[in-house]
Amino acid sequence: MLKMTHLAKVYRTEVVETYALRDFNIDVKEGEFVAVTGPSGSGKTTFLTIAGLLETFTGGEYHLDGIEVSQLNDNARSKIRNEKIGFIFQAFNLIPDLNVFDNVEVPLRYRGMKAPERKQRIMDALERVGLAARARHYPAELSGGQQQRVAIARALAGSPRLLLADEPTGNLDTQMARGVMELLEEIHREGATIVMVTHDPELAARAQRNVHVIDGQVVDLSEEPRFHAHNHAQTARS
């Protein structure tokens, strides 16, 4: 589903080159729930932005759903983002001027989908996250947890091949975070491929597999099975 081989991302200025990712390798299979962990500045967010085609990379290869994406133009990248990827951001990133319904509709409009189908998908997605009754509410009228659920509905509405989540519970309190996490687990059980970037070991432990990133490189810890979060947290820190 998502395969990066010897991938590099270099930020260049006139005087210095900074490697955000270096010889970065990852292979996420279809239906997997992978947590990408690592300390701040390790490159996990850079990985996510490249994985989500939000940014280009400097070297190596990246295959997404069988497509080598390095040569794609901006429009083709937009189309893949729209049709194959669902984003869940830490800050929810709902559009404050639009109500819940219209927010979920945004990616579907860019797909050129007809109104009746859009409506069906939006209502299905909102039902799925338990917020169908809030369709006409504006983001500011919802709690953080509800906003993130709307963002998840927005990500799900387009039936993406891959869900990319960037610290999805980072802005939520424990109870809300638990609810969101349970929702992601449920979506995964239904067959979705999820890649989640987090620095929270407890969350990471709930994924099928953990990929640890340090200094822009992957340290795969998946060979060491973990049975509960605290063990993993210690492993991750050790």
Place this chain on the structure above:
Amino acid sequence: MNLQIKPILTALRRHKSGTILIALQIALTLAIVCNALFIVHQRVERVHRPTGLDETNLITVQNRYVGKPDTFIPLMKTDVATLRNIPGVESAYVTNAFPLRRGGWSTGIQTEPDKTKDSLPSALYFVDEQALATLGVKLLAGRNFNPSEVVTVGPQTTPAPAQVIITKAIADKLFPKGDALGKTLYYAKGKPSTVIGIVAKLTVPWIDFDHMDNVTLMPVRFDSGYQQFLVRTKPGQQDNVFKAIPKALYASNRMRVLPEKTGIRTFETIRAAAYEADRGMAILMTVVCAVLLTITAAGIVGLSSFWVGQRRKQIGVRRALGARRSDILGYFLTENFLIALGGVIVGTMLALGLSQWMLKYFEMPRVSFTYVAVGVLLLLVLGQLAVFAPALRASKVSPVEATRA
């Protein structure tokens, strides 16, 4: 490009103040600009309206004799002869007035000797047999004056020569059946004048007159020290004749005043001077339009730039969710179009209201719908042009902006 009218309208409802301000600015600009452009059009039309003359190669001389009144008629005759003898001159005559001079005589024409009511106003031009050729006016019917028909009229006398030539406008008004030639008209009580000719078009000396084409040509030599001469030159000879006229006139008789600025003028100068105020108004209105349109465009650029800056993250999110650059560009162009559309709808009503008001208080003609339509189009296009640069900047916002705090 994905048009998103409904969500754009929804979003605009949450940015009411900025939206309403720009829409109002567009509305006011439209109201003022289309009325102003209409005024410009009217003024330009006035500036170019025909006099009936062949205005090229025509020179006017304004002359004042210094001396005893009883010398004026012989001096006048000598001057006409002098002017006609200047090489390059085709014809010349002496008169009291001519089109665009902004000063002259008018009287009421009667068709019956004693009637005093319902007279038709007419300007009076005192001419001789060379006037038609000098003016370049076309004789539609009848004949020109003979030199023998030219009579001398003193300052205290109401001129009423035996023969007159009238314009078609007078002929049509007084004799709608088309039989004006040979008819008798009365310019002074009890003194008949026979219509011996009809000319196509000739305007009065004034630029604002209810009957612009009502002119009577009279074979009159007016006994006064203050005279106008009109001189038609041969093609290509205007400059030479222009320089030769003062020399020839002063050589003939130095006891005269040819004013430095208004003494000898080409008809081009006469026209420019006559419509100076109209041209000034047209320029002023054009400048007002340009300033208003610039301010409106600047307002649109300013607000759009502010909104783009404010919505960078949102643009990034839209890009992350699959918007192409063209979708973002289209979003801002559509947003502006919708605001401008609201503005021009209100502006159209304001424009018509303003026109109605000017009609009522300043007796100005009602603005034509063409001008409103042109104004609407102009502002919609201006809006799109003004928003294009900020919209282009918006379309270049990277989708990675979505992940930035």
